[in-house]
Amino acid sequence: MKKILYIFAVLFLSQQAFAADLSGDIKQGAIVFGKTISGTEVLFDGKLLKVAKDGRFVFGFGRDAKAKSELIEKLPNGKELKTKLSVAKRNWKIQKINGLPAKHVTPDEKELKRIYAELALIKDVRKINSKNPYFTKGFIQPAEGVITGIFGSQRILNGKPRSPHSGVDIAAPTGTPVKAASDGVISLVHEDMFYTGKTIMIDHGHMLETIYIHMSKINVKKGDIVNQGDIIGYVGSTGRSTGAHLHWGISWGNVKLDPQTTLNFN
Numbered sequence: 001m002k003k004i005l006y007i008f009a010v011l012f013l014s015q016q017a018f019a020a021d022l023s024g025d026i027k028q029g030a031i032v033f034g035k036t037i038s039g040t041e042v043l044f045d046g047k048l049l050k051v052a053k054d055g056r057f058v059f060g061f062g063r064d065a066k067a068k069s070e071l072i073e074k075l076p077n078g079k080e081l082k083t084k085l086s087v088a089k090r091n092w093k094i095q096k097i098n099g100l101p102a103k104h105v106t107p108d109e110k111e112l113k114r115i116y117a118e119l120a121l122i123k124d125v126r127k128i129n130s131k132n133p134y135f136t137k138g139f140i141q142p143a144e145g146v147i148t149g150i151f152g153s154q155r156i157l158n159g160k161p162r163s164p165h166s167g168v169d170i171a172a173p174t175g176t177p178v179k180a181a182s183d184g185v186i187s188l189v190h191e192d193m194f195y196t197g198k199t200i201m202i203d204h205g206h207m208l209e210t211i212y213i214h215m216s217k218i219n220v221k222k223g224d225i226v227n228q229g230d231i232i233g234y235v236g237s238t239g240r241s242t243g244a245h246l247h248w249g250i251s252w253g254n255v256k257l258d259p260q261t262t263l264n265f266n
């Protein structure tokens with residue numbers, strides 16, 4: 001009996017000497033899922049992360065993330081663990097799109113006012129930091145179709161450079177079902193945004209939000225709880241769009257991440 005207790009004690013202590021388990025690539029644009037000992041405080045580049053009761057947490061690297069990051073874990077026993085992360089650089093594509101209506105490329109003053117008001121709504125949702133870790137379910141691609149645009153591409157619209165593409169474009173016929181990429185709570189429903197048309201956001205907890213845009217029809221309302229795979233709406237071409245497709249994005253706070261890095265964790 002004494003020996004068994006001793007082994008348990010050694011296992012317990014040795015477990016506490018190891019840093020969190022991280023799943024995901026340490027590279028620009030990537031999401032990273034972590035698991036540490038319950039009750040641990042985790043800091044990513046000095047920023048305190050939410051840690052679920054079972055020790056799970058999430059963070060991510062922006063498109064232009066710097067080469068070095070640091071994760072600090074303050075264990076319940078007072079021990080502090082530091083993990084240095086070397087963030088791999090990615091080569092982003094240049095994407096040229098021509099033939100957009102001029103008014104969508106250079107909005108007038110009235111349209112700019114509308115655009116800023118709509119962006120403010122989205123920004124407010126990205127500030128939500130709810131504690132329910134819905135994201136631990138993992139993520140699926142929300143619509144079937146052909147990937148026609150990837151995260152991080154620098155877009156040149158009618159010859160004018162714009163901000164990098166913030167999500168993935170999935171081309172599919174109008175009416176193709178759009179599914180919730182993971183469990184969560186509907187945090188935004190908008191029927192007509194200037195750029196994004198019919199727009200939905202889902203809060204997956206710990207500052208993770210997915211966004212679904214250009215839809216033809218919306219099936220849900222704000223506050224609805226959805227399960228991964230639930231049909232939340234249908235593919236369309238509303239807002240600034242050149243054809244039927246789903247633009248799917250994911251953000252961690254105000255950091256936009258590459259949705260394709262969220263797949264294949266199950």
Ligand SMILES: [Zn+2]
Pocket residue numbers: 149165167168169246247248
């Ligand atoms: Zn897009």
